[in-house]
Amino acid sequence: MQYGKILPARFLARPNRFVARVEAEGQELVCHVKNTGRCRELLVPGATVWLEESPNPNRKTKFDLIAVEKGERLINMDAQAPNQVFGEWAQSGRFREGLTLLRPETTYGSSRFDFYWKSSKSRGFVEVKGVTLEEDGVVRFPDAPTLRGVKHLEELVKAHEAGYEAAVCFVIQMGNVRWFAPNDATHPEFGQALRKAAAAGVEVLAMDCTVTPQTLTMGKPVPIKL
Template identity: 65%
Template sequence: MHYSNCTAGTFLSRPNRFVAQVALDGRTETCHVKNTGRCRELLIPGCRVYLTRSDNPARKTKYDLIAVEKETVHGPLLINMDAQAPNHVFEAWAREGRFRPGLTLLRPETVYGASRFDFYWETDTDRGFVEVKGVTLEEDGVARFPDAPTLRGVKHLEELIAARQAGYQAALCFIVQFSGAKYVTPNDTTHPQFGQALRRAAAAGVEVFALGCAVTPDTLTAEEFVPVRL
């Protein structure tokens, strides 16, 4: 994932989940936030954020907020918080042949049952569905998902189980949107139902894995696998 026209600013406030006020070059700019999650531990007044400028003159906002520097005991940690980026990262990674050898089809946004999965894939011998989840919540080097209750996420897991029982392959891929994560684990404190559903899915044969990323202000690139602890 690569962004153009990237620039740094200072976060001021978030009037609602769609926009943020950012200090940029001596003025206050209203920016679109490319993540409708809470992100309370990330968007703290005074923190450094990164924006990408749109070339669309019809837009109400000129900039998208895509990344933030989070202060940790080890220093600033750059976190990509673009909710659309994980799907792009997974698709690029899969098309490089790193997901399934002999991939003949990778189709985004495919309906199965009552869900629309992020990807449907085929090889000469198998076929299956993949749901991708971006992880931005970091606690002492551990990546936790979700950062807020997600009934939609639970529904996706239940549909992945149903697809697996119907003979499809099924997988859930966590894309960790910061570097150096020790492992990924369900956030049982915030949403125990998601953790329970994830463990049921793994027990039912749904593949659960996570990819760490290299993060710069204007790029997000899949790198190594990160352990998943259920």
């Protein structure tokens, strides 16, 4: 995926989960944060962040905060980006061979999954999760308890039992990582649900990304430790 006009800034503070105060081009700005997660280990005072300028002149905030530098690592933290890059990757034929349909936001049971797909050989549902939490090259999900995430995994199991293929894809919004694991310390129930889903036949994928200030591109599979 490609962003529009980009500029660097220095992170100052985050008054609430929707906005941040930054310094860019010699002035202090208030920008929209495109991730409502905690991101405490990313948004630290003085960190270099990257902003996208909105073309909409009627917006309250002119810029969106989309990426942050953590040491030498550039991490995309746009919560909408994982679905977009997964969609581009799947449409290119690298998710399922012979893909004939990839429909976003499709309801099954009491959940709405990110995508429903059909191919010449299969049909199924996939849920996409963006991953921004990293420590010593190990990436984990979630960074905060997610009852919704647990529910999605349970519904994927039900869909698989009903004859659909089912998958969860963790889109790691950075590159050069060692492995992916569920964040049992923060939300043990999610880790339990993920292991149970994998044992029941739900496919678990973890893919890294190539990140630049202007782009996010799906990369290669990352080892998974459940």
